[in-house]
Amino acid sequence: MERLIFCGSVVPKDPKEIKFSRLGIGFEKLDRGVFDPERAYDKLAKIGVKWVRVQSGWQRTERERGKYDFGWLDAIVDRLRSDGMTPWMNIVYGNSLYDERAADVFGAVGCPPIFSKEAHSAWLAYVRALTAHFCGRVEYYEIWNEPDGKSCWKHGPNPQEYGRFALETARAIKEGDPEAKAVGGALCYANIHFLEAAAEAGFFDEIDAVSYHCYTPFDKAMRDHCLAITALARLYKPGIEIIQGESGTQSRSGGNGALKRGAWSERKQAKYMVRHLISDLLCGVKFASYFSCMDMIEALRGLSSDKSTYQDYGYFGVLSARFDEDGFAIGEYKPKPSYRTLQTLASVFAGExxxxxxxxxxxxxxxxxxxxxxxxxxxxxxxxxxxxxxxxxxxxxxxxxxxxxxxxxxxxxxxxxxxxxxxxxxxxxxxxxxxxxxxxxxxxxxxxxxxxxxxxxxxxxxxxxxxxxxxxxx
Incomplete structure (x- = not known):
């Protein structure tokens, strides 16, 4: 680069100044209380991304049948909005009030409410209440998380089950807020057969967008994944929006979760980020979300009775953290090189x-x-x-x-x-x-x-x- 003439640096943008953006970040797992959002908000706002993915946490919200405490979620949504960002919501997971199996699982992760009429009716009532409560504050709602993976559909992924579940949930979303957008998919694997089988059960009937997740070190595989999902989705519903809802990698070895076996470093993480987000943008997505803001526990396979089962630390964050004896993210929440990379992308690609x-x-x-x-x-x-x-x-x-x-x-x-x-x-x-x-x-x-x-x-x-x-x- 020494032959070039240095003339300045990209200036990070305040999200309040950005009217339009296709870049976002994950702010997930607060339904399980794995980090302190108050210590992350200021640094999150200084990145300059617009879209922020949060998880709704049925288990945390409905602790008494038919009564919903949205206070914890209000605090997150309202703070993000006041800082100029646009929260979108992943509606998850199960609830032990209606499913004994969910009581055994930390956060009721991967326990879809489909095994009794009571549980399913309670889920739909919760979804209607959720979208009505956040009407005017949240527009996009994603239906479940990674239903094609066993961690999040613990009895075994079934595309017909998910297709029916997505159809009925999408209807409930719009009953609560007719202006809301229902997002289906959140698929973790490059498997268009799963998506088409879900379509046969009515998956596309009510949804407004399809989301996918992609964790691979190979750019071409990621782009092929996005383009194939887009092509299939638009056969069923021409012009449907496509959202990249999760993609990222670790900043060190020894982590848990996707790509955990790789010899990752902070520099490799930042390069992975820019390669993947640019590839997403070139594929024409509505927006692309980097996973994630924070280093935190993965918390997908934990047992409620044994905290050692969910002390599975992941190092995907643009902010680093240490962990206490309960797996809670502590420390300074210090920016990594990927933080500056995301600031750069968010600023350069702000606007239409x-x-x-x-x-x-x-x-x-x-x-x-x-x-x-x-x-x-x-x-x-x-x-x-x-x-x-x-x-x-x-x-x-x-x-x-x-x-x-x-x-x-x-x-x-x-x-x-x-x-x-x-x-x-x-x-x-x-x-x-x-x-x-x-x-x-x-x-x-x-x-x-x-x-x-x-x-x-x-x-x-x-x-x-x-x-x-x-x-x-x-």
Whole structure:
């Protein structure tokens, strides 16, 4: 990067100033009280994301039959809204008042209320009460969490069961609030057979959006997953919104949960984040949510009677934590490198834009920088964005194996028909650069060749015009 001319850094945005955004973060598991939200709110607000996923916690809310205490959830929703963020709600889990099995499980996780008419009726009554209570404050409601995984559908995933459950829950959501949006899916596996089998049971009849979760170190697998779900969903309901509801990874080895066996580090976590969120945006999702704000226990397989079964620490957070003897997240809640990466993405991609093809073409050339040639054109991952004012941005990276490689190379690009000043933004750390004449060869009109640009194993963004105009000058 030393050949580039550093000219500033991306300035984090206050969510109150952002009218539109496609980026979010998870603020989950407060139904099980695993961290102190009061100590996280200020740092959460300074990230600049708009969408915040919270979990509704039937078990915590209805402790006496037919009586709902939404006070704890009101405090979360109202604080997020006052800080300029948009909460959306994952409606979960079971309730031991109506299901003896749920009494044995910490947080009643994975105990769907489908085994008795009483439990199912109580669930629907709770959903109606929930959406009526939050009418005007919450719009999007997600139906259950990862029903295709055994941790969250403990008697064994069944797509027909979930399809019927989603249909009836979606109706209850709208009975409580006719303006609410019902989100189905929250699927943890890349399995379109599950989704189509659920469709046969009425899954798509009442829902307004489909959500998916994706935990994989492979960019292509993630994009294939999103595009396949989108294609199937829009066969049943053209134009239906697609939401990425969870995707993230750990910042160290020795954790629990998805991708736990990998030799992760804080740097790898941040690179994973930017690669995946950019890929989500290029797939055209309504919004994409990083999992998660906090390091915290996974708390998906715990037994109520044995706290050792849910002291399964996960290190997915953009804020780090230590843990007390009960598994509660304590300490400073200190930002990791991924915190700055998410700030950068949230600021750069705030506001309206659309995914578009751009007249930018990788063309390998000799590269003295690496005593060889530029990266092959077919190895470059890329995409384009355009704002309503016509400003554009071209994102590119080399999808090297995150676990074994720290990649640095060069790429040369042919550019045509792209007016405006050119800048390069490092989406990992927010650094902004001008391109010297030795790199940017002007050929007349809006034609140029960019010679031997740096390319890394995470996305960097070339902006043309005022795609990102708010710069903190060095």
């Amino acid at each position: 834009w659309q995914v578009v093809p751009l007249p930018v073409l990788p063309r390998p050339d000799k590269s003295d920088r690496i005593f060889g040639s530029d990266v092959n054109d077919f190895a470059v991952q890329s995409g384009g964005f355009e704002r309503p004012d016509g400003s554009r941005a071209y994102v590119y990276w080399y999808a090297a194996d995150l676990m074994t490689t720290e990649y640095e190379g060069t790429v040369s690009l042919q550019v045509a028909g792209m007016p405006g000043e050119v800048r390069l933004i490092d989406l990992f750390d927010g650094s902004i650069y001008r391109l010297p004449e030795s790199i940017c060869e002007r050929l007349g009109g809006n034609r140029m060749t960019l010679h031997n640009l740096p390319i890394r194993d995470y996305p960097m963004l070339l902006t043309f015009g005022d795609f990102y105009s708010e710069r903190e000058q060095a």
